[in-house]
Amino acid sequence: NLSTKLVGDLTGLVFSFILMLFVLFFLLRDHAKIVDTLHWVLPLSRSQEEALLTEAKMVARSAVLGSVLTAIAQGIAGGIAMAIVGFPGLFWGTMMAFASFIPAVGTALIWLPASLYLILTGDWGWGLFLAGWGVVVVGSIDNVLRPILMQGSSNMSTLLIFLSLIGGIQLFGLIGVIYGPIIFALTLVLLRIYTIEFKDFLEKQDNN
Structure with missing residues (x-):
């Protein structure tokens, strides 16, 4: 049923978060x-x-730093909105x-639950405000700022970072925030090495 599915999904999310911390610690x-x-x-x-290895280090550093800075920015933006509508801003911003x-x-x-609570208790205006703030402001930080911050010192474009994040999360879950960009970056480096090592061969192929 629905409650069982929700509990299972929440357990999976918590496990993914713990796994990410575990992997980061040993790395x-x-x-x-x-x-x-x-x-x-x-x-x-x-x-x-x-x-x-240099590329892997740069991308991993950018991925971790970008995720942390994005979390802080979203926490600040969310905390401000929560404080405006009457909830404890510091606590919920941290959450x-x-x-x-x-x-x-x-x-x-x-x-989202906070918005629904406000709407159900009659505060339609504040509920809609919080929902809109969550989608437009907080959501934009995640969708726009995260790829830009994670680009960091790596040579990948913002678009490639964004695609690698989507693919990494889809394949690996939460830890894919780090795995995705690293795998993508290493693939690009290997392609670059290939083009350098086999430059003469590739040029001959083009001339044939």
């Missing part, structure tokens, strides 16, 4: 060992390995910041 703790292992197993020249890490629903997990 940060064992960063040096992971890099050394990759240097050992990758069948590439040292310069090619450095290009791959929105954490909720922004949840794929698919995000901050709507907070502002």
